[in-house]
Amino acid sequence: MLTKKQNLLETIKGGNPDRFVKQYEFMHFIMEAPGGRFPQPGETIKNDWGITFKWPEGQLGGFPVHDDEHKVLKDITEWKKYVKAPVIPTSDEAWAAAIAHANTVDRNEEFVTLFVAPGVFEMTHHLMSMEDALMALYEEPEAMHELIDYLTEHELAYAKALIDHIHPDCIFHHDDWGSQKSSFISPAMFEEFFLPAYKKIYAFYKANGVELIVHHSDSYAANLVPFMIEMGVDIWQGVMTTNNTPELVKQYGSQISFMGDIDSGVVDFPAWTPEIVAKEVERACRNCGKLYFIPCLTQGGNWSSFPGVYDSTNEAIEKMTKEMF
Amino acid sequence: MSKINEVKAMVEAGKARLVPGLVQEALAEGNAAKDILQGMVDSMRVVGDLFSAGELFVPEMLMAAKAMSKGVEVLKPLFEDQSTSSLGTCIIGTVEGDLHDIGKNLVSMMIGSAGFDMVDLGVDVTPAKFVEAVKDNENVKIVACSGLLTTTMTKMQETVQALKASGLTGFEVIVGGAPVSAEYAASIGADGFAPDAGSAAVKAVELAKN
Numbered sequence: 001m002l003t004k005k006q007n008l009l010e011t012i013k014g015g016n017p018d019r020f021v022k023q024y025e026f027m028h029f030i031m032e033a034p035g036g037r038f039p040q041p042g043e044t045i046k047n048d049w050g051i052t053f054k055w056p057e058g059q060l061g062g063f064p065v066h067d068d069e070h071k072v073l074k075d076i077t078e079w080k081k082y083v084k085a086p087v088i089p090t091s092d093e094a095w096a097a098a099i100a101h102a103n104t105v106d107r108n109e110e111f112v113t114l115f116v117a118p119g120v121f122e123m124t125h126h127l128m129s130m131e132d133a134l135m136a137l138y139e140e141p142e143a144m145h146e147l148i149d150y151l152t153e154h155e156l157a158y159a160k161a162l163i164d165h166i167h168p169d170c171i172f173h174h175d176d177w178g179s180q181k182s183s184f185i186s187p188a189m190f191e192e193f194f195l196p197a198y199k200k201i202y203a204f205y206k207a208n209g210v211e212l213i214v215h216h217s218d219s220y221a222a223n224l225v226p227f228m229i230e231m232g233v234d235i236w237q238g239v240m241t242t243n244n245t246p247e248l249v250k251q252y253g254s255q256i257s258f259m260g261d262i263d264s265g266v267v268d269f270p271a272w273t274p275e276i277v278a279k280e281v282e283r284a285c286r287n288c289g290k291l292y293f294i295p296c297l298t299q300g301g302n303w304s305s306f307p308g309v310y311d312s313t314n315e316a317i318e319k320m321t322k323e324m325f
Numbered sequence: 326m327s328k329i330n331e332v333k334a335m336v337e338a339g340k341a342r343l344v345p346g347l348v349q350e351a352l353a354e355g356n357a358a359k360d361i362l363q364g365m366v367d368s369m370r371v372v373g374d375l376f377s378a379g380e381l382f383v384p385e386m387l388m389a390a391k392a393m394s395k396g397v398e399v400l401k402p403l404f405e406d407q408s409t410s411s412l413g414t415c416i417i418g419t420v421e422g423d424l425h426d427i428g429k430n431l432v433s434m435m436i437g438s439a440g441f442d443m444v445d446l447g448v449d450v451t452p453a454k455f456v457e458a459v460k461d462n463e464n465v466k467i468v469a470c471s472g473l474l475t476t477t478m479t480k481m482q483e484t485v486q487a488l489k490a491s492g493l494t495g496f497e498v499i500v501g502g503a504p505v506s507a508e509y510a511a512s513i514g515a516d517g518f519a520p521d522a523g524s525a526a527v528k529a530v531e532l533a534k535n
């Protein structure tokens with residue numbers, strides 16, 4: 001039997017996998033690395049960039065607060081006045097827990113993986129609200145280019161710290177680029193503003209020992225796949241069914257792999273059942289096939305909102321392995 | 326070419342800086358304010374259709390809406406005493422527990438530009454607040470509920486039920502948001518559903534006219 005790592009590589013290189021990859025099994029997340037701070041349920045926090053996040057009790061997650069008082073970036077033309085990148089921790093102490101954890105991983109079996117979030121696009125709207133960020137692309141393109149360069153430089157510095165301390169094999173990089181039916185911005189605008197940033201970031205990781213770039217966007221983004229390929233994404237995680245995943249596998253499979261096609265919204269809800277999960281997993285596996293495809297919940301991480309859904313999805317995938325391999 | 330056509334073209338192109346001047350010129354040319362307004366409403370419908378078709382994206386929608394609102398500012402003083410032919414009031418909000426509002430705001434812009442007076446309750450709106458808003462506002466024809474989280478879809482159902490059980494009448498309830506389907510909308514007793522902002526406006530007009 002292939003190791004998790006070998007089986008993943010066979011799958012994405014069009015070789016001979018001996019089973020379906022079970023969602024995130026090949027990624028061993030090192031969550032202790034210093035990085036962005038997110039609130040816990042019931043908490044309101046201000047992160048290192050000054051962005052206020054609120055997670056009201058009883059809700060699914062945190063949310064950046066954008067009323068006039070809390071918005072960090074109040075005027076894009078004066079972004080230099082408002083946006084101050086945080087200092088990246090350098091002390092051994094800050095990295096010790098992450099390093100210790102990474103040392104326990106058998107790198108032949110799994111990929112030592114770092115979770116990077118938010119992405120560059122997400123940063124623009126966390127700083128100034130989605131509406132302001134999207135309109136600024138039209139109204140103040142120069143300032144937006146400058147801001148994006150600044151965010152990219154910070155990401156590169158952070159990437160260097162991650163590489164120096166952990167030597168990751170895989171980066172799981174978050175940046176939601178769309179709603180379920182469309183990308184937030186046109187491909188042309190994406191190419192102008194965000195492609196150059198990501199080309200720099202992903203090339204830097206690749207040049208420094210990172211074998212695998214997994215980009216998360218649980219959305220429609222079929223129109224951005226050529227750019228994903230160009231920037232060096234190996235696996236697009238979060239591909240929703242609205243993208244027509246089987247078609248993407250056919251068209252781009254040898255250049256990029258697709259991880260998802262099981263929409264979290266359809267299976268991960270209070271009244272979920274193993275039957276619904278099994279039906280979705282079977283559809284995904286049969287339609288997308290064994291190569292260049294990893295059946296997975298579209299959500300970004302190895303867990304589910306409702307207890308049991310993630311494991312139930314793994315069981316259903318094992319069942320499909322028995323039937324199809 | 327009439328100036329109204331230029332106004333329309335610039336609304337569609339989202340040129341907020343140019344539209345006010347062109348509206349002035351259109352007025353100077355002798356066009357009635359209501360015809361200019363109608364022209365801009367038509368443009369927003371074009372923009373909404375292109376968005377539905379996947380040819381335009383969220384920034385273009387926002388820019389067009391901003392351009393139109395700049396044009397409306399110029400026209401507003403001219404409408405002050407005569408009430409324009411409103412299709413009625415539309416109450417809109419994102420349901421309790423849910424804080425997503427980009428989709429809701431686009432829907433609000435489109436329904437507003439189709440001729441409704443909008444009352445936007447914001448996000449995290451309880452069923453009771455929706456009911457209260459129907460009571461507190463005049464001529465409510467549409468209540469629109471947005472929801473993006475599967476976890477709060479039950480709140481959407483509660484909201485529809487609370488509205489239907491309130492004894493208030495004269496309005497229809499429409500629902501939408503990424504996880505909502507026509508079947509789900511029907512199953513919770515909503516009167517209408519639309520998959521995107523452009524069709525939400527069409528649906529609202531259709532229901533209000535019945």
Ligand code: B12
Nearest residue numbers: 061179180424425426427428471474475501502503521522
């Ligand atoms: C942008 C976004 C955010 C932004 C929101 C910014 C804002 N001001 O709204 C931020 C980053 C703040 C955010 C936060 C969170 N999010 Co969020 N978010 C998204 C994302 C990527 C896009 C949503 C969006 O804006 N789409 C663009 C608009 C234009 O589309 P739309 O909303 O679908 O609206 C259109 C139609 O649906 C329709 N429509 C909408 N409303 C209505 C109403 C009526 C009446 C009608 C007729 C039509 C209609 O017309 C609209 C325009 O065409 C989605 C992913 C996705 N695939 O959808 C996740 C998503 C919705 N979020 C999700 C989650 C979980 C969260 C969080 C809990 C944080 C987290 N852990 O990720 C918090 C939410 C806290 C809370 N209590 O609400 C999940 C929900 C999962 C689930 N089980 O349901 C999603 C699906 C992502 C995911 N899979 O993890 N999010």
